[in-house]
Amino acid sequence: MQRRRKVVLSTLGVMLIAVVFICSWFRPEAVKERNLDFLKHEAAEFIREQSADNIFSYEKFESGEYRTYTCNINDVYISGPILSVVEKNNELLDGGISWVVSVNGEIIGTIEQDAALYSVSLSSQDFNQYILYGTAYILQAISSRKLPAVSYYEYNTEGGGTFLSDNILATFNYVTGEYGFVKAASKFPSASSLITSRLGSEYLDFMANKERVVDLP
Numbered sequence: 001m002q003r004r005r006k007v008v009l010s011t012l013g014v015m016l017i018a019v020v021f022i023c024s025w026f027r028p029e030a031v032k033e034r035n036l037d038f039l040k041h042e043a044a045e046f047i048r049e050q051s052a053d054n055i056f057s058y059e060k061f062e063s064g065e066y067r068t069y070t071c072n073i074n075d076v077y078i079s080g081p082i083l084s085v086v087e088k089n090n091e092l093l094d095g096g097i098s099w100v101v102s103v104n105g106e107i108i109g110t111i112e113q114d115a116a117l118y119s120v121s122l123s124s125q126d127f128n129q130y131i132l133y134g135t136a137y138i139l140q141a142i143s144s145r146k147l148p149a150v151s152y153y154e155y156n157t158e159g160g161g162t163f164l165s166d167n168i169l170a171t172f173n174y175v176t177g178e179y180g181f182v183k184a185a186s187k188f189p190s191a192s193s194l195i196t197s198r199l200g201s202e203y204l205d206f207m208a209n210k211e212r213v214v215d216l217p
Contacts, residue, residue, distance in 0.1 A: 032199075035117055036081060036097075043078055043099040043111040044216035046129055058101075058108050059133045061177045066133070077102045079210035082110065083199055084151040085164075092189070094198070098151055100139060100206055101131065107140045109133040117198075138163060138172040138179035139206070148191040148204045166190040 050056060056073045059066045079102065084095035094117060098110040115127040142149050142163060152164040163170040167190065172179035195204055202208075 032117055035115070039081070039097055039113055039115055040078060040099060040211075041216050042129065043113065044213045046111055046131070047076055047078070047101065047213045048073065050131070058103070058131075060108065060136070061133070071103050074212065074214055075104050076213045077210050078111070078213060078216070079208060080206050081199065081203060082149055082151055082206045083195055083203075085194065087152070087154045092194070095151070095153065098135075102210070107136050107143065110135045110139070132174070134172060134174040134177050135161065137177040138170050141179060142170055143207050148195055149206055150191040150194050164188055164191050164194075166192050
């Protein structure tokens with residue numbers, strides 16, 4: 001009888017530990033952090049795949065056209081993330097994640113990922129990612145002003161892109177990279193509040209958490 005009681009107590013102890021582990025593993029905050037780490041490594045791998053013999057080629061809009069530049073992959077950095085949101089029926093839905101790509105301190109564009117940040121099975125899912133050079137100038141301007149940024153767009157619309165900051169809308173042309181700043185209408189929440197609630201306050205500066213591509217396994 002006493003032996004059976006020990007077995008039962010031991011089994012209950014193991015089950016309790018398992019429940020605590022499972023709850024911790026699937027906690028939204030834990031899922032988010034795992035996925036961000038995974039997505040950052042995927043962005044780095046994308047850069048490496050675009051390189052040959054340690055040389056990375058990228059585009060930059062100058063004098064009315066895009067020109068190709070090259071650099072050593074050791075000089076390529078990834079920082080971020082930047083939260084993307086899409087407005088649909090007056091709701092702000094998650095629209096993916098962007099990572100800022102820079103070369104020797106100069107922003108050259110973003111890696112866009114249409115991934116679901118809070119998906120517990122993200123690492124086994126397929127998602128699209130591509131590099132967008134048209135974001136370079138606007139993000140450099142936002143960064144120089146030390147402002148937060150959220151990529152914002154409306155569902156089922158086409159045209160230029162928009163970054164939402166605190167009481168500011170930064171609009172830009174995807175093709176030329178030309179940009180401008182306007183005061184945000186009252187319907188727009190602040191970028192700081194969106195970032196803090198959906199990512200965390202540690203991600204308010206999209207140039208923080210900067211790492212070299214070659215240092216990300």
